[in-house]
Amino acid sequence: MKKRIVIFEAEGGSDKWLDGHRKDTMPIVKSLKSKGWDAEVLFFRDEWHETIYGYVKDSFDAYISRINPGNLPNGEKIYFDTLRKLSDYGLTGMPHPDAMLNFGAKDALVKLASTDLVPDDTHAYYDIPHFKKTFPISLSYGERVLKQNRGSTGEGIWRIQIADEHTFQPGDTLPLNTKLKCTEAVDNHVEYHTLEAFMTFCEKYIVGDNGMLVDMRFMPRIKEGEIRILLVGDIPIFVVHKKPAEGGDAFSATLFSGAKYTYDDPEKWSDLVSLFLKSLPVISEKLGGFDIPLIWTADFMLDWDENKQDKYVLGEINCSCVGFTSHLDQGIQEKVADEVVKRVESRFA
Template sequence: MHKAIVVFEVEGGSDKSIDGHRRDTMPIVNAIKASGWHAEVLFFRPEWADELFRYAAANFDGYLSRVNPGNIPGGEDGYLDLLTRLSDAGLVGMSTPAEMMAYGAKDALVKLNTTDLVPADTAAYYDVAAFHRAFPTSLSYGERVLKQNRGSTGSGIWRVQLLDKELAATVEPGTALPLDTMLKCTEAVDNHTEIRPLGEFMDFCDQYILGANGMLVDMRFLPRIVEGEVRILLVGPHPVFVVHKKPAEGGDNFSATLFSGASYTYDRPEAWQELVDTFAGARPVIAEKLGGDNIPLIWTADFMLDTATDGSDTYVLGEINCSCVGFTSELHMGIQELVAREAIGRVEAGLPAGIPA
């Protein structure tokens, strides 16, 4: 054992500070070093892949990925291939490509739609024909949210509703709406709204399905999203803090991203104990449904408020993220030390992708 962990980044992107690193990267590196281990940052470029593999495989016991998929030069395939090769060579991956896909892909919601965490009518479209065949009927049941698998900060996440409110109130559920039905479509990235015919909007959304790992998730719109989205950030099995993200008021705003004007409130997990306990209890089911007992190193689970049939509050899982979760605003809480301890513990345990929940 080298007692060394390599941290991967890419050059450029809006998530970088003046030193060229993500703002939470060097705090993690320094925390690993303070624990008596070596840590080093390497930048990925496609043309360096073989050299990076040789160097990392020869000198490190594990890797930590701090790469936003949208910033990877040449697309994500080359980078994910490097991580897979390193895992095959014996390095402990945090997170491995398989882990990123199992937990971070939007269709994780579909795999959980038989649980109490996700509405049963949540669906995924993996080809254009299936999308065009099913979505006009899906929309007859009420407002929907379409989520692309790629992108971040709300890009390609659309709230879709019928423009004609009288039609929306009278349409027969299960009826395929005509392609000239006018829609009001609001994108989460900035809450901007577009008016489009159904057929034209579906043609536009085909781009999200085409290409590697393309898909669209079709989910019921939950009106109580205006009360805010609740994000739990975890390091391994440990909930660290909870963020209450409230969309900007007015119009059809529903996005909970900072870019769209949402306000964030940071709380200790104890302030949301019921939700934290509920999620902890569901983790074994999540692991089973998503294909493994291992959980990511740094990850988040986003929940939205809904109302149960008895009128009580309930929470619906909206998304899991684990590819490159940041915690810059919370460095004062010492999260980097917990990350370092958890990462070192995983390498020492020699597990392939993390500690079982």
Template sequence: MKKHVVIFEARGGSDKGKYGFRKDSKPIIDSLKDRGWSAEIIFYQDEDRGEIYRHTIDKADAYISRVNPGNLKNETGYFQMLKELVNNGVEGLPHPDAMVAYGAKNSVEKLKGTDIVPDDVYTYYDFDTLKEEFPKSLKKGVRVLKQNRGSTGEGIWRVEVLNPKPNGSRIPLDAKLKLTEARDNHTEEKTLQEFLEYCIKYLEGENGMLLDMPFLERIKEGEIRVLMLRDNVVNIVHKKPADTKDAFSATLFSGAKYRYDKPEQWPELVKSIKGSLRTIQERLGNYDLPLIWTADFILDTDKKTGEDRYVLGEINASCVGFTTFLELSENIADEVLALLDAEEAVNSRWAAFKK
């Protein structure tokens, strides 16, 4: 074995420290070093793809991908490189296809009808389907429409019909909508036709897609983010939206308040997600679970039993951060060790820092 791990990052973004790399990447390197491993950070860019590929094939047993695809001009080349690395024996943490399967918004739709996702969830890939189906969906009540890409709540809209009429099977195109974006909880009004046309931009490109879900009123009680290390729940973040009239966003930027809890404080939620892991794997392509990933849940009330139900709203697996609990790097190093059993030798050629 080569006994070396490469951590891929992308330049730019708000998650970087003063040296340009993620604040929670170097702790992984330090934890690996403490265990006799080597690791380095490489900034991916398309111009250097060939050289980065050859370097990784030559030096590494595994890569850890910590790239937000939104920080790349075009993510196609990056995923192609990762697939070639995996095909040629480099362990993918995670596998590139698993990154896509878990990170795309349609992962939620693929899990509908399970204990954690209701049946009333849809995805749209083209404008004609959106225009035909979304007005029917709106007839059922307030909806949340999410673009496939984006971060910090951008392109996530709470959609409510103003003065809905009781008759008819669908909302007319001239109906007025109240729209609230999760990015900053701002509201605006558009007709349904105007909003549908506005959403065309979310459907463009290779990964264009919109996820349509019912709005859950209990989001006011908070969104619960479960931080996973493969199949282990390692931390839970309770994110309560700002206490203002239209707020539903759980992002810090929008004014949400975060609380960090231990898994044992949420026994029913932990039981729910642990019990769903096999189904999640099967429905999302039967890949190994990502090394670090998150699942976001919202409380709902089961209409039949009146009991609490945790509903999955989103999965993230591309570049999950853990700056609030850097000690997790120890667990990550142990997990990698269990996979590869390597020893340390830092290669500084591509590194984002100097020792």
């Protein structure tokens, strides 16, 4: 064991602070050092991939990935390949790139649809013909949300309502000229389209690397807010309650759209938190058997079960670039360092 950790960051971007790093990166480095470990931060550039691999493989026990793939100018391909090679060589990945892909992709919901965390009528479309054939039937069952896989700002996340004078029976195939009311989560703006025109517009979400559309039931209780748990490994750190702007068609919990955020202690949401912790083994099994991410979030919406009791529905997981800059004074960096040490030491135990 070398007791050395490398942290990868991307150069530049609005998430960086005065020292060029994410504001919560050097605090993690410091915490590791205070525990007698060493840590170094490296910037990843595609053209450096061989040099980075050569330098890192024999000098470090583990890597922490702190890059939003959207911040790499040429996408994540070479970066992820490099991380994969480092993991194959024996370094602990926090997280492994395939864990990032599996946990963070929107179709994680579909993989979890057989659990109590996600409604079982949640589907994914990976090709255009399947989308065009199935979505007109899916919509006959009620209001839906279509989610693109890329981005995390509510862009390409559409609430779809039928705005047609005709009514339909569940199981019908809606005609292509059915009128739809479409609200986008990025800013809650509304557009009216025919089903055919809207599905054609959505083709762009399906094409390209990791393209897909997830089709999920609309959860009306989103107006009571989205509930985000932030975790370090399996330790819940805080809960953010994000309430969409009041009124109209607003359903978005993003800050930009006007949602209000409140930070709570995990104890205030103990039902949800303990449900989630209990589900971790099945979540990691269904998402490919990887270790759970190091710093990550899970977002939930409220629903009712058959007995009219509160029930929580998973909306998405984020794990590729989660930070805790709002809580630096609370020593979360210590918990991160402890978790890192624990994971590496367990490999050598």
